Amino acid sequence: MKIFVTGGTGFVGKTLALALIRTGHEVSILTRSGKGETSGVSWIEGAPTQKGKWQEAVKEHGVIINLAGASLFTRWTEEAKRMIRDSRILTTRHLLEAMDGGKGKTFFSTSAIGYYGFHGDEDLTEDSPPGGDFLALLARDWEAEAKAAEKKGCRVVITRFGIVLGEKGGALGQMIPLFNKYVGGPLGSGKQWFSE
Numbered sequence: 196m197k198i199f200v201t202g203g204t205g206f207v208g209k210t211l212a213l214a215l216i217r218t219g220h221e222v223s224i225l226t227r228s229g230k231g232e233t234s235g236v237s238w239i240e241g242a243p244t245q246k247g248k249w250q251e252a253v254k255e256h257g258v259i260i261n262l263a264g265a266s267l268f269t270r271w272t273e274e275a276k277r278m279i280r281d282s283r284i285l286t287t288r289h290l291l292e293a294m295d296g297g298k299g300k301t302f303f304s305t306s307a308i309g310y311y312g313f314h315g316d317e318d319l320t321e322d323s324p325p326g327g328d329f330l331a332l333l334a335r336d337w338e339a340e341a342k343a344a345e346k347k348g349c350r351v352v353i354t355r356f357g358i359v360l361g362e363k364g365g366a367l368g369q370m371i372p373l374f375n376k377y378v379g380g381p382l383g384s385g386k387q388w389f390s391e
């Protein structure tokens with residue numbers, strides 16, 4: 196299948212793109228930098244937060260995977276929060292605009308367990324309502340943008356990621372260097388749920 200990926204240069208996207216190529220799929224990755232390091236991929240240059248020529252390539256693909264989003268590992272100034280939000284909401288909106296005639300296509304769009312907000316020991320299911328903090332409201336709105344693709348006849352799959360663990364990045368990539376320098380320690384109370 197021809198698969199279009201945003202965020203394909205990132206921690207999750209790199210591993211996913213390699214797995215897709217190995218299983219015989221054709222993968223195109225949209226990146227702001229023009230090219231990434233994964234071989235066997237078609238690179239498309241563009242900023243998904245802005246409309247552009249990159250949108251023309253979307254409709255040539257049967258599957259669209261949306262992983263783009265500015266890092267949360269930063270100081271949450273108002274400017275940073277705007278970038279965290281825009282890089283997800285606008286990207287998703289522009290993908291949908293580009294998917295003219297979505298019938299028969301599948302759209303995978305990322306969300307996060309941050310959708311639920313804080314609930315202590317309470318059991319949560321996919322039907323539990325969203326929380327009310329910044330990340331929960333972002334996840335709620337991000338999912339709503341993606342769900343709108345159903346109106347175009349597209350199959351929509353929302354992947355609410357937990358904390359993705361891997362040696363080469365993500366949360367562990369931030370934590371391991373500190374532990375290696377003997378300055379690691381429990382996060383918060385150390386008793387909170389850590390959903391992987």
Ligand SMILES: NC(=O)c1ccc[n+]([C@@H]2O[C@H](COP(=O)([O-])OP(=O)(O)OC[C@H]3O[C@@H](n4cnc5c(N)ncnc54)[C@H](OP(=O)(O)O)[C@@H]3O)[C@@H](O)[C@H]2O)c1
Nearest residue numbers: 202204205206207226227262263264265282307356358359
């Ligand atoms: N990793 C986790 O534990 C985790 C947990 C829950 C949810 N998620 C979500 O899953 C998605 C993938 O996670 P990841 O860890 O692979 O992320 P990542 O390594 O930070 O990569 C995200 C990608 O988004 C693009 N990007 C970054 N800043 C952007 C901006 N300002 N505007 C547009 N695009 C931007 C980058 O692509 P280019 O630089 O090539 O353009 C980058 O490759 C993210 O949306 C993240 O929020 C991740």
